[in-house]
Amino acid sequence: MKYKNYSVDDFLKDDFFVRWVKAPDQQSNKFWDKWLASHPEKTETLLHAKQIILSFKYTHTGELLDEEYAEIFENILKDQPEKPLLLYQIRNQLKSSFTKKLVAAAALVLIISGALLWQYMQNKLTVKDSVQQANYITKTNPKGIKSTLKLSDGSSVRLNAETSIYFPEKFSDSQRVVYLKGEAYFEVAEDNRRPFTVVSGDVETTVLGTEFNVSAYPGENEVKIAVAEGRVKVNEKTSGKDPAFSYILLPYEMATLRFDRQEFKKTRLESAEIFGWKEGIIHFQKASFEEVVTLLERWYGVKFMVGDQKKTMEGKFTGKFENQTLKEVLEAVSFSWEFSFEIKNKVVTIK
Template sequence: MHDYRNFLPEELAADASFRRWILFHDPVEEAFWLEWLELNADKNTLVDEAKALLTAATQAFDQISDEEVANELYRLSHAIGTKTVKRPFLRIPFRPQWYHMAASVLILMVGGWWLNGQTATRQKSEQYRQILSQISEPLIEVENTGVKAKVITLEDGSSILLQPKSKITYPSRFEGARREVFLTGEAFFEVAKNPHQPFYVYASTLATKVLGTSFKVSAFDGDKDVKVVVKTGKVSVFPMTKEDVEKQHSNDKLVGMVLTPNQQIVFAAKELRLTRSLVEDPKLLELPIQRQSFEFKGTPITEVFATLEKSYGVKIIYDAEVMQNCYLTASLSDEPLFEKINLICRTIGAEYEQLDASIIITSKGC
């Protein structure tokens, strides 16, 4: 007997017993599921979502051709290693129960992703409202209806540059364990450092946690993605799910996906996907030391890469042993970072790519 309590909606919708009850009104299955619901009344939402998914599958059934079903059965048979279904090049007359099963698989695969995305987005929206409702201090709401950015100064000394068509909500005083603000639209934050009272920005489906730094958040209503770009310091970004929020609130350190200067993250809420990368034009860090020189004369490539890493705060990954005989003579003072990297690679016969906010150098040596 399956433990249906731990099922996801798409898993329940794909269950044979559940389908016989919903789609074919089987009296035996109906008796079982009605009794199960009496014993598991807290799972009504799960059953309702699975029903909705099956209803959507039924409505879309006529849009799937026999050939599409046959192709999907072929793909699935290879995926599980049976390889018992031949790939169809012409329409194949399936037995009705096979056809319905394959069509359900096709719809459930697509519908499951849709339902997961909708459920996750709804949960995060509810989490947004719940966090907002728990703030006891009086709230201030500022909406920028003009055409120029508006500067807002918070009581802790932090400042916000609010862009047009954007709105920020925040308490008049930060009295609790956290400093929390709520953003719709785009804003640049300069956060006053206070390690004992972390600063949170809740924006649509994504939350950002910082101790003291500067960064930009873009989360307009209607946009599919939320974007965070870091200028100075470190931030932690995480989806606004109940579990992630609780984890962050209970930890004084930055956990989750951490961003450093010249890094950005794009969160696709529907797929719950976080993609980290370097910003398009990384800037020199404001280091408390003399301005770094990019004049190289017979300099080992390891020193060149170390200089760039320190100056831009980026990670450059390469094989030091393979490139131990590579040296660089060049003046790279004014070029943007990626142009510097491109010139270096052309000079020493290497190639580069960007992966997860790092620069990967590949070379056969010099």
């Protein structure tokens, strides 16, 4: 069975998963981090299984022979094989053993009893609960389209073009986690009991209630998190190792993260231009020709045909456009790089 189809019970029975939880190493951490990034819908199931395994911690204070283990547990389980065990039953049936044997056996029995009790409670879950746990929603904007959506906690999310967000229909009682590819502006409803976390590749952005922007497009080496209001924590998504970066951002501060160069920094925003996209404002600040083309393709839902002319497009472009047409923007850009263009059937040909 593939991991993507695993239930909590399947993970508990998987030796590779259990070894990772009990004794993580660099190789297993890398595997599960990569797998979870590719299957974010299994996060809750995997974490549930991990918590159960970690809760089974005990101190082994004695040793029993295999024959003695078998005799003790056969006597304990034979009366009520399908019901959770009670502590007084365990104590009464083990009291005839030596003290050293009783301590070791009781510790192991508590583990078995806990597992049986958990399984019993799982069987009591209603169909409705199971459906709610697995009910996730994916919202995707193609190029040229922006949208706004409301989450179950009252938070508002504005999605930029070519952006995808994955989130549960209803958040759990302990946390609020969404997964983002692209760019979005979040207005998070305050909830001191449940942190709100945006996972974007290897970056986690966590808040309680604030407004901030996350730009993390696949294929681009740079991730930017900028805060408009409140307080945000930004750190590398890790498992069992120290993060490469961890920042606390205040209003008008921004974290810029480049994994290809291992460059991570926090800067002060001089203006609110980075938030302007949600108001229909395009802002170029010393942008290369490739950066201008990438943004315009995404913004207007078009395809550029450039050819060899790209080699001659040197220098940087700075400009601001508010709710203007593609033709108006290209006229300004073409003046700086001295080219002509044609727009036909969603294709821009640079001449």
